Amino acid sequence: MFRPKSGSSARSIRKLSQNEDPAVKSNTIERITDYITNYELPSPCLVLDVDAVEENYKEMASLFPSAKIYYAVKANPAEMLVKRLDQLGSCFDTASPGEFDMCIRLGIAPERISYGNTIKKQADIAYAYAQGIRLFAFDSENELEKIAASAPGSRVYCRILVESGGAEWPLSRKFGCAPEMALELLIKAQGLGLDAYGVSFHVGSQQVNLDRWEPAIAKVAEMFAQAKKQGVNLRLIDMGGGFPTHYRTDVEPIKSYEQKISAAMDKHFGTDLPDIILEPGRSLVGGAGIIQAEVVLISRKSTEEKTRWVYLDIGKFSGLAETMDEAIKYHIVTARDGGPTGPVVLAGPTCDSADIMYEKTHYEMPLDLKEGDKVLILATGAYTTTYSSVNFNGFAPLGIVCI
Ligand SMILES: Cc1ncc(COP(=O)(O)O)c(C=O)c1O
Incomplete structure (x- = not known):
C-alpha cells in the first residue's frame, strides 16, 4: 500500500469521477478515483478494483449457469484478484509453470487448473503433471505425443482454428488446427491412453461480432458426432474467451453474447x-x-503543425502493448476535459520510434494540457501489467495496486 497523500493535486483528479463513462462503471470510477485522491502512487500505476471483477464474474456465472469459468490468468495475474476469483469458485486457465505455480501456491487445487497453452516444453508438461494438473490443451501431433509421454491418462482437448474476423485483438492462425485434423488427433489421443475430452476454440480477443460463436459451435457438434461413430466419446466444448471490454466505442452487453451462444x-x-x-x-x-x-x-x-505530440510516462513497452497496430483504443481522460481540444499523437517515453500508441487513430486532448498533468487511461485492467517490459530504457515495470 502507498502513503496517504496530503495537498491538493488530487482535487483536480476528483473531476474525473464526474466524467461518467460506461468504459468503467461509475461506482468503480468512484472507488478508484477515491484511492488515487487519497494515496501517493508511483507513475504510471494501474489501480484495479477487485470488487468490480467480482461483479463481472458473478454476472458471467449467472448468465452461463451450465458452464465452468476458467479465468485466463494471463489477462491479469494479480494475487489479490486470483484469490478473490478462487473464493468465488472460479477455475483457472494457465499458460505456463509461472502461472500454475502461483495458483497452487495460493491454495487452488490442481483439479481446478488447466494448462491451456498449446505450446509447452516436455519438461513443463511433466512438471504440471507432478503438481497434479490433469487437463491439457494441444493442437498438433507432436504436442499430443509430449502430453501422452509426460502426463499419462490426462484429459486432453484439441484446439481448432475458427474464423476470428471482427476481433480487435485477433489470435490469428498461431493456435488451433483444422477440425478434420483435430478429429484424427483426438482419436489418436484415445489410442495413446489419454482421455480425449473435447474441443476448444477462441474466436479472437475483444470479439465484437456476436455471430462468430455459432459456426464454431456447429463445427464442434459435428466433430462430436463423427468421433462417436469412431468410438470416441467427446464431452467438452471449451469456448475460450473473446468477450469484450468497453474501450472507446460501445460494445454489446455480455447478456447478448449469452443469448447467441445459448x-x-x-x-x-x-x-x-x-x-x-x-x-x-x-x-x-x-x-x-x-x-x-x-x-x-x-x-x-514544426511551427505550422496543428497536431501536438503528447508524450506520456507510459507507452507500448510499459503496459500499453495492445496499442500495437493501434488495435486497442483506450479512452484517456484528464482533469482539464470539458474545454477546447485539439488533435494529438500519443507516444511513450522511451527512445524507441515504435513507442507510439496512436498516430493514425484520431485522438484529441485539451488545448491547455500541461506537462506534469495526470491522465487516466480507462479500462486498462487486462493485458497491461504483464505486457510491461522489465526495464526497457531503465523504466520500471508498470506498478499495480489492487483495492
Ligand atoms: C487459451 C486462451 N484462453 C482464454 C484467453 C482469454 O481471452 P480474452 O481475454 O479474450 O477473454 C486467451 C487469450 O489470449 C487464451 O489464449
Missing part, C-alpha cells in the same frame, strides 16, 4: 449438453482497472 448450443446440441468451459480474461478484468499516468512532454514537429 441459441447456438440449443440448435447444435439440443438437450444433450456437453461440459462447457469459458475462459474469460479481458471481460472480467479490463473494465475493473484504470491506469494513472503523467504527461512528460508536449511538442510540435
Whole structure:
C-alpha cells in the first residue's frame, strides 16, 4: 500500500469521477478515483478494483449457469484478484509453470487448473503433471505425443482454428488446427491412453461480432458426432474467451453474447449438453482497472503543425502493448476535459520510434494540457501489467495496486 497523500493535486483528479463513462462503471470510477485522491502512487500505476471483477464474474456465472469459468490468468495475474476469483469458485486457465505455480501456491487445487497453452516444453508438461494438473490443451501431433509421454491418462482437448474476423485483438492462425485434423488427433489421443475430452476454440480477443460463436459451435457438434461413430466419446466444448471490454466505442452487453451462444448450443446440441468451459480474461478484468499516468512532454514537429505530440510516462513497452497496430483504443481522460481540444499523437517515453500508441487513430486532448498533468487511461485492467517490459530504457515495470 502507498502513503496517504496530503495537498491538493488530487482535487483536480476528483473531476474525473464526474466524467461518467460506461468504459468503467461509475461506482468503480468512484472507488478508484477515491484511492488515487487519497494515496501517493508511483507513475504510471494501474489501480484495479477487485470488487468490480467480482461483479463481472458473478454476472458471467449467472448468465452461463451450465458452464465452468476458467479465468485466463494471463489477462491479469494479480494475487489479490486470483484469490478473490478462487473464493468465488472460479477455475483457472494457465499458460505456463509461472502461472500454475502461483495458483497452487495460493491454495487452488490442481483439479481446478488447466494448462491451456498449446505450446509447452516436455519438461513443463511433466512438471504440471507432478503438481497434479490433469487437463491439457494441444493442437498438433507432436504436442499430443509430449502430453501422452509426460502426463499419462490426462484429459486432453484439441484446439481448432475458427474464423476470428471482427476481433480487435485477433489470435490469428498461431493456435488451433483444422477440425478434420483435430478429429484424427483426438482419436489418436484415445489410442495413446489419454482421455480425449473435447474441443476448444477462441474466436479472437475483444470479439465484437456476436455471430462468430455459432459456426464454431456447429463445427464442434459435428466433430462430436463423427468421433462417436469412431468410438470416441467427446464431452467438452471449451469456448475460450473473446468477450469484450468497453474501450472507446460501445460494445454489446455480455447478456447478448449469452443469448447467441445459448441459441447456438440449443440448435447444435439440443438437450444433450456437453461440459462447457469459458475462459474469460479481458471481460472480467479490463473494465475493473484504470491506469494513472503523467504527461512528460508536449511538442510540435514544426511551427505550422496543428497536431501536438503528447508524450506520456507510459507507452507500448510499459503496459500499453495492445496499442500495437493501434488495435486497442483506450479512452484517456484528464482533469482539464470539458474545454477546447485539439488533435494529438500519443507516444511513450522511451527512445524507441515504435513507442507510439496512436498516430493514425484520431485522438484529441485539451488545448491547455500541461506537462506534469495526470491522465487516466480507462479500462486498462487486462493485458497491461504483464505486457510491461522489465526495464526497457531503465523504466520500471508498470506498478499495480489492487483495492
Ligand atoms: C487459451 C486462451 N484462453 C482464454 C484467453 C482469454 O481471452 P480474452 O481475454 O479474450 O477473454 C486467451 C487469450 O489470449 C487464451 O489464449
